[in-house]
Amino acid sequence: MASIPVIQSQQEHFEEWQLPDRGKVGMLTLILGESALFSMFVLAYIFYIGKSISGPQPAQVLDIPVFMTICLWSSSFTIWLAERAIEHGKMKIFAGFWALTIALGAIFLGGTALEWKRLIYHDGLTITTNLFGTTFYSLVGLHASHVVVGLIMLITVLILTLTGHVKQEHAHRIKTLALYWHFVDAVWVIVFTVVYVLGR
Amino acid sequence: MFTGICKELRRIFVAVGMTAAVPLSAWAEGVQPGTNMFEPASKPAGEIFGLALLVLSICAGIFIVVGGMLLYAIIRYRRKPGDTSEPPQVFGSLQIEMAWTVVPILIVVVLFLASARLIFAIQDAPQPKKSISITLVGHQFWWEVRYPKYGIVTANEIHVPVDKATYFKLLSADVVHSFWVPELAGKTDCIPNHVNTTWILPRKTGLYLGQCSQFCGAGHARMLLRVYVDTPAQFKAWIKNQQKPAVEDPAVAAGREVFMDNACMDCHEIRGTPANGRFGPDLTHLASRDTLGSGTVLNTPANLREWIKDPDHFKPGVLMPAMQLNNKQLDEVTAYLCSLR
Amino acid sequence: MADQTLPIGGVVDVTELKAPKQTFLEWLAEWFITVDHKKLGILYVVYAMVFLLIGGLEALVIRLQLAIPNNHLVSPQIYDELFTMHGTTMVFIMGMPILVGLANYIVPLQIGARDMAFPRLNAFSFWMTAFGGLLMYYSYIGGFGLYGVGTAPDFGWFAYAPLTSPAFSPGRAPDYWAVALIVMGWGSLGAGVNIITTTLTMRCKGMTLMRMPLFTWLMLVVSFLMVIAIPCLTAAQGMLMIDRYIGGHFFDTQAGGSAILWMHFFWIFGHPEVYILALPAFGLASEIIPVFSRKAIFGYPAMVAASVGIGFLSFGVWAHHMFTVGMSGPTNTFFVIASMLVGIPTGIKIFNWLATIWGGKIWFATPMLFSIAFIFQFLVGGLTGVMLAAAPWDWQLHNSYFVVAHFHYILVGAIVFMVFAAIYYWFPKVTGKMLDERLGKLHFWLFLIGFHLTFDFMHIPGILGMPRHIYTYMPSRGWGMWNMIETVGAFVQAIAVLVLVFNIIVSLRSGKEAGNDPWDAWTLEWATTSPPPAYNFAVDPVVKSRRPLWDLKHPEDPDWKYE
Amino acid sequence: MTEISKHSSGHGHEGQIHIPANTAWPLVLAFGLTLSFGGILLGIWITVLGLLLCLISIIGWFRDVLPHESAEYVSVEVRPFVSETTRKVVDRIELPLLEHKPGELLPQATLIAGLKGGIFGGVAMAVVVMIYGQLIHGSVWYGVNLLGGAGVADWTNATTAQIAEFHWGWFLIALLIHSTASILMGLIYGAMLPMLPSRPMLLSGIAAPLIWSGLLYAGMGIINPAMNSRISWPWFLVSQLVFGLVAGWVVAHDENFKRIRKMPLAIRVGLEVPGLIQENHQGESH
């Protein structure tokens, strides 16, 4: 019988035992899964480009949404500025940029809403109209729903910031949340390219 | 010489596997000729059988070697009673691992080359000029068979000449079905909105059975298919008969009335009569077919009557409704349909 | 000689478990609100075992119906529901949860962590899985379907379009199928995220990636597969629901939609899914075989590389389920080679297990018996897989009983066998009691015989042209005897499963005390009490090699010197 | 998100461990989500109920973890851990006395030799095939095209003249197949010849090529009937023997190979065994 007393081994080797941040790994993994989800809808969209039996076709009704796209992409920049601010403890600046991000996201959503309204009431394109309608509303709608979820979380953080609950030590979590927002923006790059550039 | 080996191998397989299997498995009734993919009677099926033998032998070889070593190991390296030491710890060996990575790669290359060659040889075989063309449409739960060149429409029973290529255009009217006659060819799906092709080149006359092999709903199990490989003369005669419009026999006019007065005519076509429905099988030469309900039952007057009375009895899930005819009507319509040679 | 710095530092045997007095209700409530990875692991496994019985019961009815030709035991509608629910249950409600459950219990212990990375998410994932399964079974009683027999899904577990479209499935069946699986999918996604995060960020000191136990490694790979593959299914089912509820046309062939797109989408998910089920079994084998051969695993780095390789390859082979849909020659060829290539890393695994056994001193305890049978059966199942991957032959074999034999050889012969092995192996750790060895051996032999009776003989009707998904066949086809043998085998399996259930009950009440380390094993979970305390380890362990307990037991011959 | 791992007993809480407190919110949220999805099937009011539950549980969950996670403190007393085994002795693989220390030898080095052998053998074999083409069919490309046509379906109809021409496509396919096979065979030689010490040239140069040629001869009719009908088996065998001899020669004359051949089996096989590498067994029984 070998019985060995416990010795806390104190080798230098273990001193620098560093593991990745839990929140970040979790969020990145989630993003990986979300990417798979989106890629299915993107594939379906690409597969059905030009296969609609009846009109309207994308080229007839889609306009390139320049303004709202710029808004969404610049929100990635403003949220990054907000991240920097909270890292340095500048809570006012943080709150400002955070609010700006929300505003930009909201503008984007509003833009989508207007676009849909025009498509539905003016061009008569609904999800049941043809394959284009089905794939378009599903893909863009899926993205928009992610924007909505993102906005809800951003607004929650804003409220907590204004009530003074968010402090510099939470920079960590704020950055994890921001990762999600960056992802939502990145997805728009693909949706935009596929829907408004390639598919038209 | 290779064919020699192949034949020999085949004889062994057939002898060991099938001669033992088939008679034993003759359950209650005699076994019909039919659906054994290891008894090919047509060109693509034969070539596939060759590939199957190759793959089977290689896999059997792998199984014997690996399985044998495993068996040896578990017998040889049992822990002996009273032995209280740990065996030497071995963590790996680059050479050994290299060997058993590379050998499988080589085997895979061989298997791949053989498969790839056959894929192209079968899929991309160009249709020869002198071949029969058939359009086969899968329906829930029956087959619509069209010979565009001869203007023939029939159902569930396909006639083709021996020693001549037949090319199939496969379509579906509703959901996905799959065309499979194991002794003639591998399967190819019938997919709505999508055209597939396949071909056979039968070498032996006779009856070959097949079956829809993609799940398509409640009647899937009874969506059978029969292919008759005829001599050229038989085939010609069959074509001739099928091309004629439906027989008009005044003796069964009452049955004809019943058929035309009921919804039958909305679903079934009888060429030369007002009945031109397309939902169900063409009945123009119903009596010339051997079975009813896509191979479900033999085409006898009694069965036919029962079928019309309650198709669900033979074929649960069938899409033809029971038409609630009374006995007299049943007798009449049965007589009429029996006259449609 | 003996080194002073021991490879494993603070693994500590702890105080007696405090046994607070609880009423039964309190005890019960605790199971519902727990966030402890061990309790959740047990919940997962128990839940899955119940569905193993239910799914098995469905299989028994299937087998009874097929035992003789022209049988009228069940109607075709009910038969269709049976095999759909059987497949769906076994894959989603039994297979994945039982493996995730084992991972939940074992992974944190093996890497010396206190819990999973996100304990509350862990609880959430389990309950999503559980409620999803219940929702699926609610379909049997909820609502009225087309045939008035409930609306259980009846279109096969791969639910090919357009059979699921409103035109061909007017009932609620596809909706139950899709919604329940979406709900369960969220659970699996959560579990995947959790396991990845746990293994990447919670390892104890010294446990580098290349020292992680192989089961943990494989669960890491599997979790990546889950996180990527499950959303693909969710997306496809989302589209199906869009079609059915708001009039979309994704799979509406009348409006130009494509049935083939669904097939691609399903199998992009479906093939990784079968490896999601298989890889954990490989991991279990890689834990159990070395311990009972008394040797270190042979070629650990190759095992890791092969697992990762299989993970990657598994995303590139899906269309081997679609050789008959009329893809172009080059596409078919590509999927042939991709599928066959999977055989190479898989072969490496088989050979490494073989080499681990080779030269060992095999201890034929029940877990080892199941593991040896696993290697044999997986070998056969893999080789029939290679036969199917030879596309021209697959044109014959596709959707025949040969395919059914192939996948049961792996799903039952490999995965269920390894799950049983794992139950015998870790039961002592989980409960502190040994499972009875004599009943265990009885269970093993019965299940082995039943398995081979059922699934060996399934290959033959496949070759003789018997398609799957048929509720009956005619006597003249000559498939009768084979099916009768299979049915008998299925009932032998059922008896074996009942022996297991009996064994568990008996051993829980009066099993032998297990002690901390009944198998003389080498990974960290054996370095704590059985059952482990809520916090697993009182002091964070420190390891220096792949087999920390070997180092402790053989101080003059530790692994870390070699590694 | 929990921070448990930061609180091992090592630092801070002496004798106390904190673990996340039980909570019902995940259960409620899961139930709420299931209901809100299930509402699609069961009726809209179920969805409403589900969403309500979701909302409540999200708030509850939120308050559970923010600003501080609720946790339970468990007190523990650390006691020494005893790990025991009844199998204390570990057997060793026994080796006779060695002049070289095995550690100095790199068995893997023979793999490099094998790789070289495969390349040289492959080149030599290609030369033979080209000579054959030139001699018999008047074109060096004949044999190349025979191999390259392996995957090409319309090959059956190719005339001899066509096969004698140069085709880029077929050439590339042939090159791919030939070089893969040659290199892989070379690797096997490098890995396995050291394990089989007697007569490496006989094994690698004659026996192995004979075996695989025989196998190919048996299978070629299925693998590629077109090739089968054209192939000249005597020449094929010659080219294989040339491959085997060249590759075998390269391996057999490798310095590492020569040294390793004299070693005991365990070393030739390249076993990675701790005791083997460290010690020389002298005193132990034999």
Ligand code: HEA
């Ligand atoms: C866990 C489950 C699992 C696993 C691990 C596998 C593994 C494999 N499967 Fe299987 N398969 C299924 C579950 C699984 N399968 C299921 C459920 C279906 C049916 C779905 C449905 O239709 O309902 C299916 C169907 C299926 C098909 C489609 C059949 C059809 O419907 O027409 C194919 C075709 O290629 C296939 C191939 C393979 C291959 C090549 C492997 C390989 O991974 C096997 C690799 C292993 C080995 C090869 C053995 C060990 C290797 C060696 C000893 C080395 C030497 C070997 C060689 C050189 C070849 N499988």
Ligand code: HEA
């Ligand atoms: C992990 C997955 C898994 C497992 C373990 C099994 C286990 C079994 N399966 Fe299944 N099977 C599938 C996955 C699985 N299967 C899939 C994916 C399909 C395809 C579905 C489709 O096509 O859609 C399929 C299809 C399938 C078919 C084909 C149906 C058809 O195409 O028509 C058959 C037919 O024999 C079958 C049989 C069996 C049998 C006999 C077992 C046996 O091993 C079962 C043994 C277990 C038991 C017998 C349990 C013991 C139960 C009791 C003792 C009863 C007590 C009960 C209570 C108290 C409630 N299965």
Ligand code: CUA
């Ligand atoms: Cu048609 Cu199955």
Ligand SMILES: [Cu+2]
């Ligand atoms: Cu697959």
